[in-house]
Amino acid sequence: MPRHIGVNSIECGIPDIDRTHPDLAAMVGRGNYWAIGANQCLAAQRNGDGRVRVYLSFRTPEDWLTTCGIPYAEPARARAALTDLYAGWAPQFTALIQACDDTVVPRPVTMLPVGLTWPGTPGVTLLGDAAHLMPPVGLGANMxxxxxxxxxxALAAAPDDMTAALSSYETAMFERGAAAAQxxxxxxxxxxxxxxxxxxxxFFQQ
Ligand SMILES: Cc1cc2nc3c(=O)[nH]c(=O)nc-3n(C[C@H](O)[C@H](O)[C@H](O)COP(=O)(O)OP(=O)(O)OC[C@H]3O[C@@H](n4cnc5c(N)ncnc54)[C@H](O)[C@@H]3O)c2cc1C
Structure with missing residues (x-):
């Protein structure tokens, strides 16, 4: 079973940022933008449709998303409450929260045990998060x-032997998935x- 890793995120987003908030668009740039504090961070990620997803993440207990009192169903109040959690941060960071639309999604961060494997089962396998759910730092979808x-x-290489194909796929995937999850x-x-x-x-200086 996936276990909570002591981190919770709240996902918001800014639609069509180049048109609606060109100053913030320039700040975020074309990829990922991170502002990092003690036990919390703010990340902005440009998506292909012009939306910037804004992730607000906190090192907090598993039940925090339900006990913190943020009114997810009332976006304006939720944005105000989230901005309060970044009190003292530079205004260009909190501007990212205030520019968000009404999407406010609580996301507990969970992961499967690193190195999870299973006995081969004819005709059945797993891939993606079902096989190696890992913290979202940019590898999960790629894996x-x-x-x-x-x-x-593997299936194309062994069209008459699905058991061999699955075994070949799983052997490599177990190793690769464990390394990525770690x-x-x-x-x-x-x-x-x-x-x-x-x-x-x-980390970057090492
Ligand atoms: C907040 C967040 C940010 C992330 N950012 C990144 C990132 O920047 N880069 C990156 O590489 N990865 C990122 N990831 C991880 C990435 O989203 C996942 O690793 C990836 O989506 C896994 O793909 P998947 O197909 O295995 O599972 P999913 O994308 O979860 O797809 C599973 C699908 O199965 C459907 N489903 C479930 N049960 C059933 C059922 N019984 N019947 C039919 N359908 C069902 C679900 O609705 C879903 O559509 C992020 C994850 C999160 C939570």
Whole structure:
């Protein structure tokens, strides 16, 4: 079963940011934008449709999303409450929260045990998050797409022996998935830690 890793996120978003908030669009740039504090961070991620997803993440207990009192169904009040959680942060960061639309989605962060495997089962396998759910630091969807590609290649290479194809796919996927999950868990530990940005700086200096 997936377990909670002591981190909770709330997803918001800014639609059509280039048109609606060109100043923030320039700040976020074309990829990911991170602002990191002690035990919390703010991330903005540009998507292909011009939307920027804004993730507000906190090192908090498993039940925090239900006990914190943020009114998810009342977006204006939710944005105000979230802005309060970033009191003292530079205004360009909280401007990202205030520019968000009415999407407010609580997301507890969970992961499967690193190195999860299972006995081969004829005609059945798993891929993507079902096989190796990991903290969201940028690897999960990429691993899922690679799983699908490698499974397809294995099936195409052994059209008369599905058991061999699944075994070949699973052997490689178990190793690759475990490495990605381990790396993701480690990065998440650093990204949302008491040391805040200092820990991230040390990570990149190593
Ligand atoms: C907040 C957040 C941010 C992320 N950011 C990134 C990122 O930047 N880069 C990255 O690489 N990864 C990221 N990820 C991880 C990425 O989203 C997942 O790893 C990826 O979506 C896994 O793909 P999947 O197909 O295995 O599962 P999913 O995308 O979860 O797809 C499973 C599908 O199955 C459907 N389903 C479930 N049960 C049933 C059922 N009984 N019958 C029919 N359908 C069913 C679901 O509705 C869903 O559509 C992020 C994850 C989160 C939560």
């Amino acid at each position: 899922a797409m690679l799983d699908a590609t490698e499974l397809a290649l 790396e993701s868990a480690g990065i998440m530990e650093i990204m949302i830690s008491p040391a805040g940005a200092q820990g991230v700086l040390e």
